[in-house]
Amino acid sequence: MIKFRNEIAEIVPYKPGRPIADVQREYNLSEVVKLASNENPLGYSPNCKAAIEAALDSLEIYPDGNCTELKSVISEKFKIPVSSIAVSSGSDEMIDILSKVFIESGDEIIMSDVTFVRYIDTTRVMGGVPVVIPLKDWKYDLESMLEAITEKTKLIWLCNPNNPTGTIFTDSELSDFLKRVPKDIVVVYDEAYSEYVESDEYPKDSLKYLSEYENMIVMKTFSKAYGLAALRVGYSFASESIIENINKVRGPFNVNSIAQAAAIASIKDEEFLKRVYDMNAEGKKYIYDEFEKLGVEYVPSEANHIFFTLKRDSNEIFVALQKLGVIIRPILKDWLRVSIGTPEQNSAFIDALKKVLSK
Template identity: 45%
Template sequence: MSVQMRDALNSIAPYVPGKPIEEVKRELGLKKVIKLASNENPLGCSPKAREAIIKTLETPALYPDGNCTDLRNALAKKFGLKPTQFFFGAGSDGIIEMIPKAFMNPGDESIMAFPSFPLYETNIKLADGICVQVPLDKNYCFDLAAMAEKLSQKTKIIWLCNPNNPTGTMYTKDQQDEFLQKIPEDVLVVLDEAYYEYVTRKDYPESVELLNKYTNVIILRTFSKIYGLASARIGYAISNEKIIGALEKVRSPFNVNTYAQVAATASLDDEAFKMLSYTTNKQNKEFLYQAFEAMGLPYLPSETNFIMVDVKKNSKEVFQSLLRKGIIVRPGNIFGMDTWLRVTIGTKEECEIFVEALKEVL
């Protein structure tokens, strides 16, 4: 008999990342390829982050600071919280991976929406937990009432993604408050706010304020999106010391590399870069909305740096046709939305090229 993998892996599909630019160039013999598939920042990162990384290249032989001290202190100051209320991972992916390990026993349940960020399900299953999925409502928003109804004696973790990936939709502060009041104190609520900095609506929750009120909330943020540091792999969690203390037991000692730490710390204060990224995203989002309206394509108003658009055709085929034109997007079929595409809001030029290509393909 050959080596057998763990039973849990039978129901887990490997994560399918957005196709890399160089691979598409090689495969299709293309000179120019635009990637609008992974919700990266099309403006790159803060020049301060780049400078900090270059300086650090002189010391690759040293292990990183396992405590992320400088970044931890900078965040504590920014939020007016204790340094011990922060936790760091190799991207928020790295933290999502550790949460079920720290808070679930085999057979426990965890509730998430569908479609939402797929790594919640993977990591629930890797902890031998049971993933309870609750469909989004008819407007592709979280059905928080239906999620609360799924609570059982076995529920350990609930995952809320606000704004949600892949739909870009959000729920409001009032909706979140109402939901949290229904959740028992021993159920951990994860608030994944990867796109926090892109949100334009005023009724979006300021979740950090909830940490005084609820002992069962953990907030996830990332440097991969508006900060433009996706390649560095760094995200952080904010919660109380007890929850952070449990995660500290699960992580490996040097889980965040030096380049990520210095780049994130240098980026934190660069309000000008963040503002430029925010306004560029907002303008180009409007441009795409107008283009979709002119083409008669329904789309979901987005609070993120991507938009879900209904191309009313098989999304896999449209994805392939766009790929042949050198444009990488995300086909909606992987999220159970068979006629939709998820497109990252690029630079103005990238958005224009995408719209022209989409018109031709459709």
């Protein structure tokens, strides 16, 4: 009998948001709104199409395995040397790579409960021991994370804003945290949703910590505000020695040429990012207002999704909304997450929610 690694025995495969076509087929619906995967309802920068078309002319050629041009434009935008940048096939792949770079069997890996699920899965794959710290008022409990550090601690995963709760910790909290973490423990700071944050207290410039903290890695993505989720491009910043080790572990051509071309074309489109930010802020306000009118409890969010409860079984709500043509995501027993969409998508969600609540 073939034997699989013990480490993967308990892992449940990642369950993505349900595809629109699936739900259309199952419930015989012509219109379905998907607000389940924190995708960008505005699409992506109009600058991308021509770049993608040009890249289609060379599909027989391997992509630039070093992502030279992409790293150069990232370097220019963030004022960080190319030698401190790594690009990956989505930040998902970077989470995987970092787990391979750092985690050995028995290492304790600190993370929050109710956060991005890939941290615990990749930790387990590598035989790490997840040390899971409950959220406090739906926020990261950084103090308890610090208290959980032992001699066996190897790495800490941080998500700010947090997915799925949309909560943040402040710049001064991050600064204090980094000061107190021993320098041989790696801190991975995932800011996949940073472009959506409205709060002035948020660490708007987390990269400033890299020069002082060689144990810190900052992860970002083109999947959310840039709207390139299908192409899979993530980018990260860290010390040269960490980047060198990432390069040992990643696949040699981990980011395809179409993805590189689109990312290069979109990175400078600040106007697009501004439209994304504004539409998200407006959509958030609309959903908050409607939730308040309906008496729905929610957690104020700094991201492109809102965590809420109807104090009823979340799976039932999820199915009931699906039958009405709206896909969202059940998270906990009675808590769900809805991504913020276009005004039309948001009102389709609210209309469907009203119907579900009236039952």
